[in-house]
Amino acid sequence: SQTIHQWPATLVQPVGSPLSLECTVEGTSNPNLYWYRQAAGRGLQLLFYSVGIGQISSEVPQNLSASRPQDRQFILSSKKLLLSDSGFYLCAWSAGLAGLDTQYFGPGTRLTVL
Amino acid sequence: AQSVTQLGSHVSVSEGALVLLRCNYSSSVPPYLFWYVQYPNQGLQLLLKYTTGATLVKGINGFEAEFKKSETSFHLTKPSAHMSDAAEYFCAVSDRAGGTSYGKLTFGQGTILTVHP
Numbered sequence: 001s002q003t004i005h006q007w008p009a010t011l012v013q014p015v016g017s018p019l020s021l022e023c024t025v026e027g028t029s030n031p032n033l034y035w036y037r038q039a040a041g042r043g044l045q046l047l048f049y050s051v052g053i054g055q056i057s058s059e060v061p062q063n064l065s066a067s068r069p070q071d072r073q074f075i076l077s078s079k080k081l082l083l084s085d086s087g088f089y090l091c092a093w094s095a096g097l098a099g100l101d102t103q104y105f106g107p108g109t110r111l112t113v114l
Numbered sequence: 115a116q117s118v119t120q121l122g123s124h125v126s127v128s129e130g131a132l133v134l135l136r137c138n139y140s141s142s143v144p145p146y147l148f149w150y151v152q153y154p155n156q157g158l159q160l161l162l163k164y165t166t167g168a169t170l171v172k173g174i175n176g177f178e179a180e181f182k183k184s185e186t187s188f189h190l191t192k193p194s195a196h197m198s199d200a201a202e203y204f205c206a207v208s209d210r211a212g213g214t215s216y217g218k219l220t221f222g223q224g225t226i227l228t229v230h231p
Contacts, residue, residue: 034218042223043222043223044204046218046219049218090157090158102163104160105157105158107156107157
């Protein structure tokens with residue numbers, strides 16, 4: 001069966017520090033991968049999605065970036081964190097073509113920027 | 115562009131009472147529709163989804179939802195609430211396959227369900 005991992009589970013970082021969040025998927029090949037941010041009271045916002053290694057699409061302009069160095073690895077990064085980057089970050093995967101398959105979510109990373 | 119509206123950011127019911135969480139969507143094409151549940155500090159778990167076929171969809175934990183095209187709605191119901199149903203619920207819509215729409219979901223703002231004894 002497929003599983004999705006995220007780490008770290010929680011993170012507290014000072015403003016201006018770098019960020020690296022990692023997501024890995026097991027039990028499937030060539031998944032579509034997604035990064036979402038969930039800020040308090042603001043629902044889920046799609047940040048990035050990827051349909052293959054090295055293929056990243058950004059949904060919103062921000063100081064975050066994403067990379068996909070391996071088929072089942074998705075990394076969210078920042079060079080300098082802002083207070084507004086605080087939130088709950090969720091990674092998700094889906095198989096197959098657009099809209100045909102369900103997105104499955106990881107356990108999330110709680111990021112607090114101080 | 116697609117959009118999802120969940121009426122009521124908070125819903126409170128008594129244990130054993132009917133649960134009704136409302137979702138209306140806007141889509142230029144026949145949509146795929148989803149309901150997810152999120153427990154505190156956890157990821158989202160799929161409750162049910164509508165793609166094609168029967169418009170009444172049954173999901174896990176006794177939940178079901180009915181796709182009503184004429185009303186552009188996909189409300190979530192459960193006949194009898196349980197304390198363990200307390201969580202946040204998200205409705206989402208996805209374009210059908212085609213073009214460059216790679217499974218992107220548009221989520222509603224969420225509804226927090228409280229169940230009291």
